[in-house]
Amino acid sequence: MEYAVQHTASLTLPARPRGRVWRRRTPEIVAAGLLAPSLAFLAAFTYWPVLTTALRAFTEQGFGQRPTWGLGNFARLLADRHFLAAAANTALYTLGTIIPSLVLALGFALLLRETTRLNAILRTMVVLPMLIPLVGAAALFSFILLPGAGLLDWYLARLGIGATNWLGNPDLALGAIIGITIWKNTGYYMLFCLAGLAGIPEEFHEAARLDGAGGWARLRHVTLPLLGPTIGFLVVLGLLNGLTQIDHVVVMTQGGPSDSTNMLLYYIYQQAEQNYDAGLAAAATLVSVTMLLALAVLALRGLERGIHYES
Amino acid sequence: MWAVPFVWMAIASLRPGLAGAADIASLMPAPPFTFGNYREAWQSGHFALWYLNTAIVCGGILIVQWVSVSLAGYAFARLRFRGREYVFIAFLLQLLLPPTVLIVPNMLTISRLGMQDHLLGIMAPYFASAFGVFLMRQSFRAIPRDFEDAARIDGATHLQVIRHVLLPLARPGLTAFAIVSVTAHWNEFLWPLMAVSSPDRQVLTVGLASFTAGAESGSEWGVIAAGTALVAAPLLLGFLVFQKRFVASLVFSGLK
Numbered sequence: 001m002e003y004a005v006q007h008t009a010s011l012t013l014p015a016r017p018r019g020r021v022w023r024r025r026t027p028e029i030v031a032a033g034l035l036a037p038s039l040a041f042l043a044a045f046t047y048w049p050v051l052t053t054a055l056r057a058f059t060e061q062g063f064g065q066r067p068t069w070g071l072g073n074f075a076r077l078l079a080d081r082h083f084l085a086a087a088a089n090t091a092l093y094t095l096g097t098i099i100p101s102l103v104l105a106l107g108f109a110l111l112l113r114e115t116t117r118l119n120a121i122l123r124t125m126v127v128l129p130m131l132i133p134l135v136g137a138a139a140l141f142s143f144i145l146l147p148g149a150g151l152l153d154w155y156l157a158r159l160g161i162g163a164t165n166w167l168g169n170p171d172l173a174l175g176a177i178i179g180i181t182i183w184k185n186t187g188y189y190m191l192f193c194l195a196g197l198a199g200i201p202e203e204f205h206e207a208a209r210l211d212g213a214g215g216w217a218r219l220r221h222v223t224l225p226l227l228g229p230t231i232g233f234l235v236v237l238g239l240l241n242g243l244t245q246i247d248h249v250v251v252m253t254q255g256g257p258s259d260s261t262n263m264l265l266y267y268i269y270q271q272a273e274q275n276y277d278a279g280l281a282a283a284a285t286l287v288s289v290t291m292l293l294a295l296a297v298l299a300l301r302g303l304e305r306g307i308h309y310e311s
Numbered sequence: 312m313w314a315v316p317f318v319w320m321a322i323a324s325l326r327p328g329l330a331g332a333a334d335i336a337s338l339m340p341a342p343p344f345t346f347g348n349y350r351e352a353w354q355s356g357h358f359a360l361w362y363l364n365t366a367i368v369c370g371g372i373l374i375v376q377w378v379s380v381s382l383a384g385y386a387f388a389r390l391r392f393r394g395r396e397y398v399f400i401a402f403l404l405q406l407l408l409p410p411t412v413l414i415v416p417n418m419l420t421i422s423r424l425g426m427q428d429h430l431l432g433i434m435a436p437y438f439a440s441a442f443g444v445f446l447m448r449q450s451f452r453a454i455p456r457d458f459e460d461a462a463r464i465d466g467a468t469h470l471q472v473i474r475h476v477l478l479p480l481a482r483p484g485l486t487a488f489a490i491v492s493v494t495a496h497w498n499e500f501l502w503p504l505m506a507v508s509s510p511d512r513q514v515l516t517v518g519l520a521s522f523t524a525g526a527e528s529g530s531e532w533g534v535i536a537a538g539t540a541l542v543a544a545p546l547l548l549g550f551l552v553f554q555k556r557f558v559a560s561l562v563f564s565g566l567k
Binding site (some may be wrong): 039042044133143 | 398
């Protein structure tokens, strides 16, 4: 604060007839000027793409024909088994990462909430994966999951378990991808859980304890309801991540084997970049974004309820 | 168990290259350690160039964002104008529709603006940040109005108030935003992969991916581990040194 006082005091400004210029300007004009840089980029890279995607999705462009309006792209989309596989995988991937990440994050947060030297080190270890790029995680896990000579198989072999082709087996590949994402995201979620736990007054636990509530009952009836807003937020974040965090799919499996790790965003990328099917890509983007918004609104509703509960 | 991948990265990257491939999976540190893998990674990839490009991208995004989010944050924190709530909601929409989701239409926009295959093309979609606007709005709101009232009476313009009164006081907010922004863009992969095709304009993540794909066949895992460590090192070191500030910033990034 002291710093600011000095700063303001040392501020010499050109002697300008006071207020003459901006008294005439309405707050709307000033605000428009201040918001203009942000709005220009939002318009170019958020609103405009959403608009063109929506228009493109409903436009059918036959070869050498005039474009017509219709639902043809969506019909083609729903008939494409690659899309259906990608949609199902994205749903599995999202659920399969959100739930274990949340449970683990909450568990770690409860275990490590007391600040001791050991806990600080353990927390750091859980948090570190969130700082490396997903492509970096993919590089490390490419070796860990390498059949035979890889880290996992090497140690499993000592337990007498044979080599497994983790990424090459359609039944295991998605699980491996999910595992990597859980490893990477749990630390981030844990930070939020720790912050949420720190916000719960100690008296609540004390009161519950005096009423004879055991550890499990306190967790179930005191801690979890009060963490409602945090968990709701993390669910929204997890939904968004489920759609966008596919870097490891791109470098490790390219959606394979036999579509078992294909994801919506990767499908969209393939349609646009490899098949040059802009209509299909637009329809798939629109479907993904609509689903995401709908689920996020649902989760935020739940979040609101959590806040009401709190107050 | 959580740290095993990092432990392996550290040990494998320091293992002498000539050690048999059989025990590359071992987590037992085996001296003598060498930096041979790092040297080889540095020479076979264009790490110096990738570092530079990544730094330009992260720095460029951050500088423009600082300006755009400070101006907009001030408008939402201090001005009462008609339609403020609606405009604010329109901003927040970006939180749920990040540029990652809109890569395909954004590619078209980039190429129409002539930014395809330029670092500017990687940066442009991120120049506006709803999250940053939100964060700066909160930071400005926490500052008492007395300071700026004094400046305003002296005839300061809005821009002068922001620049000389509010921003010096909102420095923690700017730092928090910088940490979140740089972490996100340092690690981003899919968009830079699409937006740029020339090898000399690649960023670290894209470089690492091509580097890994190239090395995988030769089972040069020690070199890959070293390359990954090189990419991740700046953020990991930053985190270990400024842990408290990192954690506070990253958690703030979610608490609305």
